[in-house]
Amino acid sequence: MPEHQSHSYCLKAPPPASRIEEEMYKGQSGMWSWLFHRISGLGILLFLFIHIVDVSMLSFGPGVYNQSVVLFDYVVVRLLSLALVIAVLYHTFNGIRIMAIDFWRKGSRYQRAMFGIVLAATIIVFIPMAYYIMGPAFQWLTQAPHAATTGH
Amino acid sequence: MLRISSGRGPRPMSGGFETFSWYYFRISGAALVFLVIAHLIIMHVSNDVSCTTYAFVASRYSNIFWRVFDWLLLTLALTHGMNGLRITIDDYVRSASARMWLMSISALLLVIFFMLGTLTLVTFQPVVSAIGPQCLPK
Ligand code: HEM
Numbered sequence: 001m002p003e004h005q006s007h008s009y010c011l012k013a014p015p016p017a018s019r020i021e022e023e024m025y026k027g028q029s030g031m032w033s034w035l036f037h038r039i040s041g042l043g044i045l046l047f048l049f050i051h052i053v054d055v056s057m058l059s060f061g062p063g064v065y066n067q068s069v070v071l072f073d074y075v076v077v078r079l080l081s082l083a084l085v086i087a088v089l090y091h092t093f094n095g096i097r098i099m100a101i102d103f104w105r106k107g108s109r110y111q112r113a114m115f116g117i118v119l120a121a122t123i124i125v126f127i128p129m130a131y132y133i134m135g136p137a138f139q140w141l142t143q144a145p146h147a148a149t150t151g152h
Numbered sequence: 153m154l155r156i157s158s159g160r161g162p163r164p165m166s167g168g169f170e171t172f173s174w175y176y177f178r179i180s181g182a183a184l185v186f187l188v189i190a191h192l193i194i195m196h197v198s199n200d201v202s203c204t205t206y207a208f209v210a211s212r213y214s215n216i217f218w219r220v221f222d223w224l225l226l227t228l229a230l231t232h233g234m235n236g237l238r239i240t241i242d243d244y245v246r247s248a249s250a251r252m253w254l255m256s257i258s259a260l261l262l263v264i265f266f267m268l269g270t271l272t273l274v275t276f277q278p279v280v281s282a283i284g285p286q287c288l289p290k
Contacts, residue, residue, distance in 0.1 A: 048230065066206055095181045
């Protein structure tokens with residue numbers, strides 16, 4: 001049931017037939033928006049588990065905790081965090097789209113256009129965030145040599 | 153045959169847990185929009201990860217506001233996400249015993265991670281004598 005991303009409640013309480021249009025499953029935008037929503041949600045949840053564990057290193061004092069911060073400073077981990085950011089941005093914007101479909105009278109009429117907006121917003125917000133996240137990893141490229149040696 | 157709605161989206165009106173779940177996704181999702189975006193901006197844009205050290209946390213957590221903020225983020229994201237995992241298991245796992253096992257493990261994970269996160273947040277007391285650097289040395 002991709003178009004309104006619903007679960008078993010449909011079986012329990014079908015809305016009046018007059019408000020429903022039947023449509024065959026053709027793998028259109030509704031399927032992709034739903035699939036991306038599920039994958040991004042589960043991906044963020046996996047990260048959340050890891051994140052709760054790394055933050056719990058706080059209990060072992062600055063030495064241990066800062067060691068886990070060193071991990072997040074690696075270029076590879078920074079690249080992984082880009083994947084997290086794009087998943088969060090998509091899931092957030094598409095979550096707003098789902099709520100618009102459910103609560104806004106014209107929501108379902110514009111669901112397809114809103115999916116386009118979701119994708120565009122995800123990419124537009126992602127670019128500056130990626131710049132901020134990756135920038136520090138490439139300081140040796142963008143900084144003059146003397147600045148690099150006299151810095152902290 | 154699948155349906156798309158032509159009016160307002162169909163809402164679950166039968167009451168019971170699935171109705172609660174449906175509203176919970178949307179209410180927690182609405183709150184998470186603000187919490188998650190603010191969290192990402194603070195940790196990845198206005199600061200760099202290499203400066204989110206023990207000393208950084210110590211100064212942040214001296215204000216109770218950020219502990220409450222982080223606890224809300226923890227609680228809402230974990231319950232929202234685990235409810236999503238529950239629905240995903242519901243969708244794909246057919247065998248009754250496998251469902252039972254997976255649901256029980258999920259419930260256990262929810263409790264363990266909620267307690268670990270809450271404990272970390274509540275018990276954090278910075279070691280003032282050895283607080284460490286503000287940013288990682290480059
Ligand atoms: C940032 C703000 C967020 C918004 C606006 C949001 C919105 C939503 C909504 C409305 C749904 C229900 C979809 C449906 O009824 O089918 C949903 C599902 C889900 N969300 Fe979120 N969410 C957010 C953050 C998160 C976070 C932080 C996580 C992970 C920890 C997460 C994980 C999930 C999962 C796993 C599902 C289930 C997907 C499925 O049923 O296929 N979400 N989200």
